Amino acid sequence: MTPDTTLDTVIDAVSAVFMVVGAAMSLGAAIGLLRFPDLMSRMHAATKPQVLGLFLLLAAVGLQLRTWWVWPVLLLAWIFQLLTVPVSAHMVGRAGYRTKHLHRELLSTDELEAVVQKAAAKDTAASDAEDDDDSA
Amino acid sequence: MMQLVLVITAATLSLAAAGAIVRIAVGPSLLDRVLAADVLLAILGAALCIDMAVNRHLNNLMLVVAVSVIGFIGSVTVARFVADRREQPSDS
DSSP states (O other), X not given: OHHHHHHHHHHHHHHHXXXXXXXXXHHHHHHHHHHOSSHHHHHHHHHHIIIIIHHHHHHHHHHHHXXXXXXXXXXXXXXXXXXXXXXXXXXXXXXXXXXXXXXXXXXXXXXXXXXXXXXXXXXXXXXXXXXXXXXX | OHHHHHHXXXXXXXXXXXXXXXXXXXXXXXXXXXXXXXXXXXXXXXXXXXXXXXXXOOTTHHHHHHHHHHHXXXXXXXXXXXXXXXXXXXXX
């Protein structure tokens, strides 16, 4: 029985560490939400409990239950979260960029700005051409 | 040991939830509040996972998935709403 109990202790310790670190991810996200200056940097902090935190906690659940069949279910739950979180983050970031909820001086690069300027230039050129057609 | 872990994680998650609620209350813009509500939902999912792990059951697993669906639909919907409402005056 001794090897079993030591293995149990090791698994318990690993899952305890996973749980504490996973909860610390949530606390880190909350501290980031409170301390970061604008929406984009707050979004950076907010993804920690959603991906790594959920992974650690689901792994702790799988370790505590000590059965093999739960792992595919937990993996499914995590992959679902992994698929939906980037989409919602993209939508929030896009809305934040469009409504100017960002501090431009904090950005190191702004790759979207060139695209926006190009599209705006194309729009004005098209409307100018239309105006020429009207006058002619 | 599990009881100690439960106490530590309960305290951590309570502090985290308090921080997220403060950001929801203070948050200068609607998108900040949406993001903080998303984090609050993630904290709720973390609490459900810890309950499952400590008490060794799987009753909350569907609830965890449902919480992540609610977070996804909610933040996407509000982001669309914000984009549409703020775009209108600048276009016209």
